[in-house]
Amino acid sequence: MELQAEEGRLIAAAGPGRVLVATAVPVERDAVAAGLPAARAGGEAPLDVITVGVGPASAAAATAAALTAAALRDRPYDLVVSAGIGGGFQPDAPVGSLVVADEVVAADLGAETEDGFLPVTELGFGTVRHRPPGELVRRVTEATGARAGAVLTVSTVTGTAARAAALRERHPTALAEAMEGFGVAEAAAAQGVPVLEIRAVSNPVGPRDRDAWRIPDALAALTEAFGKLAPVLEGWNRHDR
Numbered sequence: 541m542e543l544q545a546e547e548g549r550l551i552a553a554a555g556p557g558r559v560l561v562a563t564a565v566p567v568e569r570d571a572v573a574a575g576l577p578a579a580r581a582g583g584e585a586p587l588d589v590i591t592v593g594v595g596p597a598s599a600a601a602a603t604a605a606a607l608t609a610a611a612l613r614d615r616p617y618d619l620v621v622s623a624g625i626g627g628g629f630q631p632d633a634p635v636g637s638l639v640v641a642d643e644v645v646a647a648d649l650g651a652e653t654e655d656g657f658l659p660v661t662e663l664g665f666g667t668v669r670h671r672p673p674g675e676l677v678r679r680v681t682e683a684t685g686a687r688a689g690a691v692l693t694v695s696t697v698t699g700t701a702a703r704a705a706a707l708r709e710r711h712p713t714a715l716a717e718a719m720e721g722f723g724v725a726e727a728a729a730a731q732g733v734p735v736l737e738i739r740a741v742s743n744p745v746g747p748r749d750r751d752a753w754r755i756p757d758a759l760a761a762l763t764e765a766f767g768k769l770a771p772v773l774e775g776w777n778r779h780d781r
C-alpha cells in the first residue's frame with residue numbers, strides 16, 4: 541500500500557473525487573487508513589485521513605484549516621467524512637455495529653429553560669443540523685450494512701439513563717452520539733462541501749460503565765467499513781447529490 545506519512549496525517553489512494561476523512565484521534569485515523577486500498581502509482585485525487593482532535597470546536601478548526609489549505613493548493617475536496625467511534629442508542633445501535641448519519645445534529649447547542657432545552661435555532665441563531673447527501677447515505681448503507689439515522693454531536697458524553705432518554709425524546713431518530721460530527725459539518729458547509737458521518741459503536745449511550753466499552757471491536761468495524769466504502773467514496777462526486 542502506498543501510504544505517505546506526514547505530520548498528523550496519512551495519505552492513501554482514492555479515485556476521481558477528493559475525500560477528506562476527519563477522525564478525532566490517531567487510533568481512529570489508523571483504523572480508517574488500514575481499510576483503504578493500495579494507492580495507484582502516480583494516482584491523482586488522494587483520500588486524506590487526518591486527526592482533528594476531540595470535540596466539535598477542535599474538529600471544526602482543524603477541518604476548516606485542511607479544507608482551506610487544499611483549496612489554496614487548487615486541490616479542493618469534494619466530500620468530508622467525519623469518522624470514528626461513538627456511543628450507540630440501545631437497542632437500535634448495538635456495540636460493534638455501524639451507523640451512518642442521515643442527519644448530523646448539534647444536540648446540546650442551545651439554552652436550558654424551566655420548560656426544557658431550546659436549540660439555538662429557537663433562540664434565533666445559526667443551525668443545529670446538517671444533512672448528508674441522501675444518495676450517498678443510501679450507498680453507504682448498501683455497501684456496509686450500516687444503519688442510517690441521526691448522529692448527535694455532544695460536548696459532554698452522556699453518562700446517565702435520564703440524559704440518554706431525554707436526548708432520544710428530543711431526537712427520536714437518533715442512533716448514535718459522538719463529539720465531532722457537527723464541527724466537521726460546519727467547517728464543510730462554510731466551504732460548500734458535502735459531509736458524511738460514520739460511527740462504529742464502542743459503547744452504549746447511557747450510564748457510565750467503562751467495562752462495557754469495546755473500543756478494539758469498534759476500531760475493527762471501522763477498518764472493515766472503510767474497506768467496503770473506498771469504492772463508494774471514490775465513485776461519488778458532489779454532482780450526484
Ligand SMILES: O=C(O)c1cccc(C(=O)CC[C@H]2O[C@@H](n3cnc4c(=O)[nH]cnc43)[C@H](O)[C@@H]2O)c1
Pocket residue numbers: 564593594595624625626627628694696697698699717718719720742743744745748749
Ligand atoms: O469517561 C467516560 O465515561 C467516557 C465515555 C464516553 C466517551 C469518552 C471519551 O473520552 C471518548 C470521546 C471520543 O470518542 C467518541 N465517543 C465514543 N463514545 C462516545 C459516547 O458515548 N458519547 C460521545 N462521544 C463518544 C467521541 O467522538 C470522542 O472522539 C469518555
